[in-house]
Amino acid sequence: MKKHLRKVTFGLIGSLLLTSNIYGAEKGVVNTNILNVRSGPGTHFSVTSQLRRGQEVEVIDSSNEWLKVNLNNQEVFLHSDFVSIIEVPVQEESIVQLQRQAIVDTDILNVRSTPSVNGTRITQLRRGEKLGVVSQSGEWYLVTGPNNIEGFVHGDFIRFAEDKTVLSEQNQVKELIAVVDVNVLNVRQEPNTNSSIIGKTYRFNQLKVVRVLEEWVEIVQTDGRTGYVSKDFTTIREIESFENVDRIRQEVVDYARQFLGNPYSWGGNSLTDGIDCSGFTQQILGRFGFNISRTSRTQINDGVRINRNELLPGDLVFYGNNNSISHVALFIGNGQIIHASNRRTGIIISNIDYGTPYIGAARIIN
Template structure:
C-alpha cells in the first residue's frame, strides 16, 4: 500500500516538514542534489535534506526523517510505502537544511531594502569625491546642465545609454555619466547608510518652537512642502534642525517618511530678462559649492564654512567686503522688500527681529546657503522660514 501526497505548482515560497515515526537515528548528514542531479540515493534516518535546482533527483529517506523543503514553482512529491521508506523528489526544487533556516530566510526576504522603502526599483547612487555631478539634458558633455547630484544622492535608473545613464532624481530627469554612479548591492549598501526619516510640512505655515510645547517661544516659521531631516520624534513633536538651530514642530502638521537624498534642479539659473551678468555669475559660482561642509566659524568654501562665512566669501570674489557675522551684514547693504529681490541679494533669517542666519538669493524663489552640519551647503525655498529682511549689495 502506498500513501502519496502531491504538492502542485507553487505560486510563491512554500515550506513544509515531513515527520515520520520515531526510530533510532544514525549520525545526521546533509544531502545536496546539486552533486548528482539524476541519481537515486537512499540515506539513513536523521538527515537534513537539501535539494537545490534538482532535475529528476530522487532521495529515499528511512523513517524518522525530518525534511524541510522550500521550493519555488516546483512539483514536489512525497510518498511512504509499507517498508517505512519515504521518497521525496523535486523538479527544480530549492531546499533548506532546516525549518529554522527556512524561516529565517523567509523573514529576511520579506524585509524591504532601503531602495524598496523609498520607492526605487532600479537604484543608482552617486559616488564623487568632491564637487557636484551634473545631470544633463542629453547624453553629451556638450548638453545643457539641468540638475546636480552631490555625493551619495539617489536616482532611479531609467535607461542604459552607453557611457551614460538616463535617470530621474527629485524633480530632475536627464543623463548622468555612468562612471560616477554605482548600482546593485553597492548602491544598496550606500542607501542603507544614507536613508533618513524626513518630515514634510503639510500646512501653509508651521511654527518651529524652542521646546515641545505650544507655549514655547517660536524660533521661526517654515512653509508648506518644506522637508526637514528628523532628529527624533516624541510626545507628538518632531525635532528638526533649521539651519544652525534645533527646534520642534507639531507632528500633526507634517508627513513622516523614509527618504534618500536626491538631486537639486538648477532651473533657477535660467534667469529672465533684466538680470545682469555679474548676478548670474554670483549664483553660478555659489552653486559650485553645494554639498560642501558646514563648519561653525569656518570661512573655507572647500573645507568648511558657516552661513555668514559663505556669503562673505562668495560676494568677496566680486569686490563686496562683508564682516563674518550674519547680524552685521545687513547694514553693509541696502534694505529692500523680498518681492524686489534679485539673484545675488541676501536673505536674513532668525527669531523675532534677531538675525542668526543668512543666504544668497538665486532666483525663482530659491536660495543657496550653508545650512547646518547635517545638510552642509544646500539649495532651499527662500521662504522655508520667514525672512527678517533682505539686503542688496550688487549693482544692477
C-alpha cells in the first residue's frame, strides 16, 4: 500500500519556516457481504473472525494483495480486493503553534538558525531579555526577540511568562536613564531643533528619563527642570541596582572570553576575523550598551579614573611608556586581563603586569 504523504508547512515569522512530514491516516471499508479475517497475509493462515459489508478498519500496511489492519487492537489481515481504502484528512488544527512570552534565564544565550547545537549562531541574548515564543521542536523553541531577531533557543535557558516570577518582572515599571554619548549636548525647551536651548549636558552624564519619543528624549536636568535632548546622541538604559551592575560586569567578562584565540589585526573591527586592542574593548562593552571611543588614548577619558586597587571585572586597564598610552585591556578579576595583544598571540588572557608598563585604569560600567 502506498503511503499518502503530506507536507504541512507552518508560516512563521519573517523568512523562517518550520515543516513537519505527516502521513494521512487510512481506513478500510468492507465491500463484500462476508470477509474472512486471517492471522497472516495468505489463505493458508487461519480465519480468526469475519467482517460484514460496511464495517470499517484502520489500515496499517500492505503486503502484496493483503492489508494489515488494526481490528479491536489486534493486527490481522484482509484481502485487499474486498476492502475499499479511504484516506482520512489530516486534522491540521491539531498542530499547535505556541504564542507565549518568555525571558532569557542564562547570562548569555545563543540563538541558532536550526533547532540544534550544530545550527549557525545568529546572535546572542542577555539574561532578562524578553522573547516571543512561536513554536516548539523537541527541546528547542522558535523565538523572536530584540531588534526583530528570530531563531531557535534551547528550552533549558528560558522561562515562560506563566511563571509568576517572570510575570512579576515583566509587570515592573523600569526607571530609565539617558547616558550622554557626545562631548556636549544641547538641552532644548521643546523636542525640535528650532526650540530654544535651555541648558547643556556633557559626555557620560546620566539623565533621568521622563519619556522617550521617536527622535527625542524628555529628561530631568540637575536643577529639576525638564527639557529635551536628541535621542541620536544618548544611550537609554534601565537604572540598575548594585546587584545588577555586578551581574553585568560578569556578563561582560564571560562575553569577552568567547573570543579567546581569535586573531589580532591593527585597525581591525572583527571579533572573529581580526581586531586590535581598543577595537576589542570598544566592541565588548558596546555589546552591553556602553559606547566608548575607538583608540586606547581616548578611552581612558571615556570613563571615571580609578586607582589600581579599585579595579573590578569589566574595568579598562591602560599601558604604555613615558605616560603615553599605547595599549588597553579589559580587567577580568584575580589580577588578570583579557586583551587583543599582538599578531603573534591574538586575543589572550595575561597577568595585569604582563610586560608593558601599567599607566592607569578607567571605569565604564558604573
